[in-house]
Amino acid sequence: MKNILELHDVSMVYGSVTALRNITLSIRRGEWTAIMGSSGSGKTTLMNIVGCMNKPTHGTVILDGEKISRLNTKDLTAIRRDKIGLIFQEFHLISYLTAVENVMIAQYYHSMADEEEALQALERVGLGHRAGHLPRQLSGGEQQRLCIARALINHPKLILADEPTGNLDESNQAAVLDIFHQLHGEGSTIIVVTHSPEVAEHAERIVQLEFGRMVRDGAPARSMVA
Amino acid sequence: MFLRMIGRAVTRRKRKFLMTAGTVALGISLATAMLNVMLDVGDKVNQALRTYGANITVESRGASLLGDLYGIGEGEGVADKFLREAELPKMKTIFWAFNIVDFTPYLDVRAEAEGIGGVTLLGTWFARRLDIPTGESAHAGVINLKSWWDVQGPWLDDDDADGVMVGGLLADRHKLRIGDRIRVAVEDRTGEKRGAELTVRSLFHSGDKEDEVLLAPLAVVQRLSGLEGKVRRVEVSALTTPENDLAKRAAQNPNSLSRHEWEIWYCTAYASAIAFQIEEVLTESRAKPVLQVAASEGTILQKTSLLMLLLTVLSLACSALAVAGLVTANVMERSTEIGLLKALGAGDGEIVLLVLAETLTAALVGGVVGYVAGLGLAQVIGQSVFGAAVSAKGLVVPLVALLVLAVTTGGSLPACRMLLRLKPAEVLHGR
Ligand SMILES: Nc1ncnc2c1ncn2[C@@H]1O[C@H](COP(=O)(O)OP(=O)(O)O)[C@@H](O)[C@H]1O
Ligand SMILES: [Mg+2]
Numbered sequence: 001m002k003n004i005l006e007l008h009d010v011s012m013v014y015g016s017v018t019a020l021r022n023i024t025l026s027i028r029r030g031e032w033t034a035i036m037g038s039s040g041s042g043k044t045t046l047m048n049i050v051g052c053m054n055k056p057t058h059g060t061v062i063l064d065g066e067k068i069s070r071l072n073t074k075d076l077t078a079i080r081r082d083k084i085g086l087i088f089q090e091f092h093l094i095s096y097l098t099a100v101e102n103v104m105i106a107q108y109y110h111s112m113a114d115e116e117e118a119l120q121a122l123e124r125v126g127l128g129h130r131a132g133h134l135p136r137q138l139s140g141g142e143q144q145r146l147c148i149a150r151a152l153i154n155h156p157k158l159i160l161a162d163e164p165t166g167n168l169d170e171s172n173q174a175a176v177l178d179i180f181h182q183l184h185g186e187g188s189t190i191i192v193v194t195h196s197p198e199v200a201e202h203a204e205r206i207v208q209l210e211f212g213r214m215v216r217d218g219a220p221a222r223s224m225v226a
Numbered sequence: 227m228f229l230r231m232i233g234r235a236v237t238r239r240k241r242k243f244l245m246t247a248g249t250v251a252l253g254i255s256l257a258t259a260m261l262n263v264m265l266d267v268g269d270k271v272n273q274a275l276r277t278y279g280a281n282i283t284v285e286s287r288g289a290s291l292l293g294d295l296y297g298i299g300e301g302e303g304v305a306d307k308f309l310r311e312a313e314l315p316k317m318k319t320i321f322w323a324f325n326i327v328d329f330t331p332y333l334d335v336r337a338e339a340e341g342i343g344g345v346t347l348l349g350t351w352f353a354r355r356l357d358i359p360t361g362e363s364a365h366a367g368v369i370n371l372k373s374w375w376d377v378q379g380p381w382l383d384d385d386d387a388d389g390v391m392v393g394g395l396l397a398d399r400h401k402l403r404i405g406d407r408i409r410v411a412v413e414d415r416t417g418e419k420r421g422a423e424l425t426v427r428s429l430f431h432s433g434d435k436e437d438e439v440l441l442a443p444l445a446v447v448q449r450l451s452g453l454e455g456k457v458r459r460v461e462v463s464a465l466t467t468p469e470n471d472l473a474k475r476a477a478q479n480p481n482s483l484s485r486h487e488w489e490i491w492y493c494t495a496y497a498s499a500i501a502f503q504i505e506e507v508l509t510e511s512r513a514k515p516v517l518q519v520a521a522s523e524g525t526i527l528q529k530t531s532l533l534m535l536l537l538t539v540l541s542l543a544c545s546a547l548a549v550a551g552l553v554t555a556n557v558m559e560r561s562t563e564i565g566l567l568k569a570l571g572a573g574d575g576e577i578v579l580l581v582l583a584e585t586l587t588a589a590l591v592g593g594v595v596g597y598v599a600g601l602g603l604a605q606v607i608g609q610s611v612f613g614a615a616v617s618a619k620g621l622v623v624p625l626v627a628l629l630v631l632a633v634t635t636g637g638s639l640p641a642c643r644m645l646l647r648l649k650p651a652e653v654l655h656g657r
Contacts, residue, residue, distance in 0.1 A: 044655045077568065077573065086570075086654075088655070092566045094563055096239055097234055109567065109570045
């Protein structure tokens with residue numbers, strides 16, 4: 001089972017809007033993929049389907065050998081919890097919990113909260129010294145790193161990041177990309193949605209969406225990062 | 227971790243927490259006050275109504291019979307027309323002893339007073355401490371029973387051998403004043419006249435036939451008339467349960483009841499049951515409920531209770547609505563947080579539990595505060611409406627706990643429905 005993710009002829013229709021049109025796509029284990037496309041091209045819709053937060057109207061989705069396109073909400077929740085690490089543009093940290101508690105919450109709903117392990121995860125994204133701070137006491141970059149630590153804590157098979165650097169300045173963007181490089185080096189499968197070519201250049205593969213259709217799938221032109 | 231989350235949510239979102247707690251406190255304080263007053267109001271209303279007179283009168287059976295048959299009134303004394311004073315404390319040993327709030331005996335005799343002429347000399351207890359056969363003690367007497375009498379000067383002391391209180395009408399007619407001395411003569415049963423010089427200690431207005439009498443301690447009247455240890459009539463004030471069909475049938479003829487009915491009747495504080503039990507302990511006595519008073523007590527009681535119940539339900543409904551608003555606002559405000567928890571793998575049940583636990587914590591705090599405040603409020607209501615303290619009923623505590631639970635879960639219901647419908651995909655991507 002070489003592919004962690006396989007989409008066959010996936011479509012998503014919202015009333016009169018067709019957000020995704022006949023997408024067929026496979027992603028290998030350990031691959032770092034960037035999904036690009038202008039606003040409204042269906043990137044988030046795709047991520048929601050892959051991330052088990054939504055079901056497609058047509059087509060099949062196979063995640064880690066399991067057909068997820070017809071599962072009920074409860075089963076989807078379980079798969080999402082066990083296999084997916086989610087990173088959001090708006091971080092979505094819980095405002096009244098400290099950094100370490102925000103990581104522990106993911107452990108808690110996955111299996112069991114373990115403060116030691118949560119602290120190690122914070123160390124790893126360079127936030128060891130900020131463990132006791134509340135999200136509002138952290139900078140944007142720190143908040144996103146915290147969000148990454150939370151996504152990684154349960155060792156997900158697939159990391160999904162929707163515009164992870166959309167709210168960050170350049171140096172913070174670089175820090176986040178560094179972490180992705182590191183994860184990639186360790187064999188993690190990463191899918192990053194971005195409309196920044198700069199960010200996409202770091203991936204091994206770029207998938208381009210336009211009006212819900214896949215219009216390009218290939219390696220980035222390495223010129224810019226070389 | 228669950229408790230830690232709740233703890234954090236409570237301590238770091240103090241304002242919201244306090245608002246919910248405050249809302250619950252408000253509703254619960256009202257409910258506590260109303261329930262306490264309601265459970266106590268029977269006694270309170272009865273006590274208020276007691277002002278209008280005794281609700282059971284006791285006479286000797288002979289006197290009662292003669293009075294009923296021939297309309298023979300006061301003065302024609304024969305031995306068996308009297309009750310025995312020594313037996314009176316037994317009234318506090320009957321099944322409904324605690325419902326007997328007060329009582330006082332009377333002995334009336336005809337007297338000749340110098341410068342006044344024929345007058346009724348009425349003997350009674352003023353404030354007697356009784357030693358009850360069970361070993362306890364109790365108080366009885368006219369001072370408590372007729373607390374609404376308008377007395378100028380002091381009430382008499384039961385040991386006062388030459389004091390007298392003069393009824394207002396009598397005093398006006400004969401220009402009697404405090405400090406005046408009155409010579410009275412009473413003809414005893416053998417026809418011998420016994421005299422005494424009594425000092426007017428005070429004047430009183432009862433608004434009733436007592437305004438025409440000379441009122442003296444029972445012992446004095448007994449000595450003058452040679453009727454030592456005898457009492458003609460006892461007035462009893464008792465807290466009673468409203469009469470119903472059973473009580474009415476029993477009042478007509480206790481023998482018409484089945485064994486089971488009889489037991490129910492006997493063990494309910496109907497005026498007729500209390501009267502019956504008084505007859506059981508006083509030799510040759512006839513106790514009669516004063517029916518008008520008993521009936522009106524019952525009606526007023528039922529109406530007051532109904533009103534209180536309505537108020538309680540209303541106040542609780544209001545606070546449930548307010549809690550619903552707060553919890554719903556809270557859930558809406560935190561929809562992304564909840565979406566995130568769902569995205570992290572939290573099940574619907576776990577999230578509902580989290581929200582409920584948070585709300586319940588607030589409600590618990592609010593409930594305790596509200597209960598205490600409600601006790602205070604009950605006192606205020608008791609003092610201002612009934613002029614008496616309201617006792618805290620233990621029954622209210624579990625009731626209030628249940629109400630807190632009902633108000634919170636009821637109030638959280640709409641929010642929980644929202645929670646269940648909330649889809650993480652819709653709240654997490656900023657659309
Ligand atoms: N829940 C929804 N209901 C209706 N239309 C939706 C919904 N989600 C997305 N769409 C539509 O689908 C299209 C793709 O949206 P999206 O996947 O969010 O694009 P992107 O993330 O690439 O900006 C848009 O036209 C959007 O309006
Ligand atoms: Mg998007």
